[in-house]
Amino acid sequence: MLHVAFALSPLLVVALGACLLMMAEAFSNVKAGLAIGTAITFAAGLSFSAAVWWMGPANLEGLDVLAPWLVVDRFTVFFDAVLCLGGVLASLLAGGYLPEHKLDRGEFYSLLLFATFGAMMLAGSGDLLTVFLGLETMSIGAYAMTAFRRASPRSAEGALKYFLLGSFAAAILLYGFALLYGATGHTDLAGIGAAVKAGGRSPMIVIALVLVLVGLLFKVSAVPFHMCTPDAYEGAPTPGTTYMAIVVKAGGFAMMLRVLLTCFGDAGSMSWSAGWPPAVAWVAVLTMTVANLIAGRQESVKRMLAYSSIAHAGYILVALVATMRSPQQATASVLFYLVTYTVSTAGAFGCLILCGSRGKEAVSYEDLAGIGRRHPAAALAFGLFLFSLAGVPPTAGFFGKWFIFRAAMESGLYWLTLIAFVNSVIGAYYYLRVLVYMYMREPAAGAPVAVPMRSGYVTAALLVSALLVIALGISPNKSLDVAIEAAKVFAAGAGT
16 A cells, blocks of 8 residues: 555645645635745655656556556656646745735635646546546636636636636536447446447447547637637736646646547547547647737737647647657657646746736736846846747757657648648747847836836746756757656557
């Protein structure tokens, strides 16, 4: 049982930390140390993930008692680490943002931890029941974070849209799961995959695949299932937006990889002629193109970053399509991209937080005018993260996109790679537009001027993000090797 407890230690640490911090906030009414306590809890989860990886899940005995509910393999451990890293950065940003804007309520940190617990459960789920439990645990926390500004109509509107459409997507997904159970007699993912492979694709299984795919695409905010995402991201406090953009999205893609490559990883379901890859390919094209075109028309930087996160989901979907012919390389490119996307997006939102204080926030492009001269350090950091999101070498984002494009080309998806590349160029426009305003514009006479805040928490989050963006850009090979190792075990287990 010690091996089982050790294998589950990242999940248990986050759950225990959430309970302890919630009790501490309830009984002591002390809020000052909650941000650092949450960050330490996530850091502990990250450390235990590294320890389980180092020991090797395959070397731990007795893990069969978790089957089929939870699967502990290198894929799970990799996502545990990524999710905890995102949690560390989001909690540090919240530690500076919430007190500054008079939103310092302790339940925010409990929501972060419990929602991350759900996302980690998604990454390790081996059964439809645990998939749904993890999804709802993660989603409820995200809904609550969106509505955290109680007095803001925009926050309430975004939360209501997010809740209604998220519930609708969950219902579609659950209906698909019910049809899968009816067609195969299994709720465990491996059993469903074996039944689909052995029995062929009946009309019920095809309908189930369509419903499950629609539900999954809702959860990663792919076009045309993205409608609520910009409003939710804009209405939520910026640390909550950061969390949803990185942790919730990573959890959604972990679920998508688990379900599609395990349940529908047979040759028929993954064929270009009659499987799910062509449908996902066209959704990827729509997601990249629509999100980039709309992002370029935004006047709110926060809303632009929201559409940017949707566009990045499109790039990841390109790699998901490539798994039909190059499962290991394509899956590894998804995992590596999620790491680079996590640190780059957290850094970009963190700089937006840093560039504005209470009553003098940085919201629009005009608010950032002249920041490069008045506050060069903040502008320099913002530029680094925007370059990474745009895929400019030698940042982490460049290699994230490079590995996805390479996996797509190795799978013969040249047309999809070309569209992704063109969209990447289009995306560079609205990132560079921020730099133009920061360095080449000055605030109009009489216009409000954003005043950067001072926060050790936010500065720490930006330093961690910047170091990782630079390190992954200078030496991506080691991280890619780790991603390949995680993808290798998962691909073998999925039967792809």
